[in-house]
Amino acid sequence: MSHQTGIHANEELKKYFAKSRNGNVRVIKVSIKNEELTLDGHHSVKNNWENDYDQSVLPLIEDDQPCYILYRLDSKVDKNYEWLFISWSPDTAPIRQKMLYASTKATLKQEFGSAQVKEDLHGTVKSEITLNGYIKYKKNAIAPAPLTSREEELQEIKKSEVHTDYNVDSKQQTLGGVSFPITASAKSAVEDMLNGLYDYLQFKIDMENEKIDISFMGKVTIEELPTKVPTDSARYHLFNFKHNHLGSCIETMVFIYSMPGYTCPIRERMLYSSCKNPLINTICSLGLNIEKKIEIDSGAELTASYLYDEVHPTKTSNLPKFAKPKGPPNRGPKRMTKPQQK
Template sequence: MSHQTGIKANEKLIKVFGKSKNGKLRVIKVSIENEELNCTATAEVKKDWERDYDKLIVPLIEESVPCYILYRLDSKTSLGYAWLLLSWVPDTATIRQKMVYASTKATLKNEFGSSHITEELHATNKEETTFDGYIRHKQDFAAPAPLTSREEELVELRKKEINTEINTDTRHQTLGGVTCPMSDATVAAIKDILNGTYDYLQFRIDLEEERIHVSKAAVVPLNELPRQVPTESARYHLYLFKHTYDGNYQESFVFIYSMPGYNCSVRERMLYSSCKAPFLDDLNALGVNVMKKLEIDSGAELTEDFLHDELHPKKFVNSRPAFAKPKGPPNRGPKRLTRPQEQSF
């Protein structure tokens, strides 16, 4: 499920997009400024696209400032020149910047024309923005076809076999699960929710690097909570449920593990399942006192009544009536006492 920010292209950028279709522009740099998509730089075609790449793109990359770069290739489609969309979102960017740029990319593509964009590249360090980084991306993209479900299961089983080589770089594996380390941004977001900056965090596992990243940090009203659960991928969620119980105001951390069934790959299901317990331990070590752990397959389950009942289960009093001896038949008359007859010998 994608959430867009409502940020749109301003008039200046729309005009640049219109001019770009004549083929003279090689590069368009787009930044989010004042809640608008704005054109912050352009460059015209100099030589062929390969020789222009580093000369025109690299100078536009700022150390900690995200941006989008649209780069015109020399190949053509039926609609005109093909374009590459480079999303530069460095690891040093703030959580808010990461979320805003991720959520606005779909809008940018629609404004420019999705059919003109034939390739996309997401870069988090400067090496990935170079021509060599682009080539490595192409090589990774051309990797062999994905394994079947059975092949993925076999690979995961082999990974879980005991490894006798132990060193400081070995990822900790136990029967309790596989530990996926948290990114620095994730740790910072957890500290922020403890300080009251947010009441909702969403976490994703990067399946390639096996690392936990924060994918959303926000203040989310309870009625909006179901919409935060993706329908195509697994996620961990941490929510501060504010409610009253027995007349007392309470704030309770609820950990939610959402897994939309078999929409996810075998590797994704196994990794999220294995990392859950160690991740909960890490949350506890950072000071998060999780009062309730839930597993769901759909956000529709996250209603106020559901969370309240999970935190405070209703106690059912045994109301079974005591056994009552049935009355005798009516009009039976008084009970007669009889004496035993004496036996004669």
């Protein structure tokens, strides 16, 4: 999964960023709303930056909701004020929210102006982003080498990791993705498929409850399979592809991840991409052997010939022989050397 979300500042926020250059703005709160970076609060300069800090920053913080805080310091570089960039990502916030904010941080810094950001401060509890927490951070910090945008995103996501034991009923976040638990009905459907009751299962993510549930199960032919793929939302599919190969009747379990382009909301695309591999691991842990994994944009791609070619790719055995390049022109005849006489 790419960690860029495609979320950008709306016009109101861009205009306020321009206004904040006059030196009268002390703090700006930015939140992600309706898939946009949005102005969510601000305070003016009253005293010096140390006296303003706690009374300006802390009232803008919500216990369970991530946000960004841009805090104007009193120091300047090239006549422009320097700013502290605070990433607030509480441990109690939903995993998908923390991932979304971590992945959008680089975009916000770029739109505000990376050259004006003096330092970054990440907090998961309020004590880390108070004035005392910031001063402690400065004392303990050793200036690191500059990070690329990609490295910053990975660093923020790693800071938000939740470490738990992995099993069917667990939910965890790691650098490689998010694992939502599957429901009891989804688990039962996989076990029934293992016993031959179904040859097709379809899974969906319950966004509200952060779980993966079964959305369809049944007997489906290869001709009917394309009609089961939604055109406006992502899905996971398990299909027992029954076909003939070299004179034998073969059954191949295929995992299909369908994502209909950019018709899906950004959050849905990100979550389906992140949950894919953990779901595959969960299904395999239940005893179902997935032999082929494919990704599609549309159900129209799922023809019998397409699946056959995916399951049995053509092997090229007659590779072209290496052609020795010709030597340089006019190089003259080969010279013969006489053996040394003893």
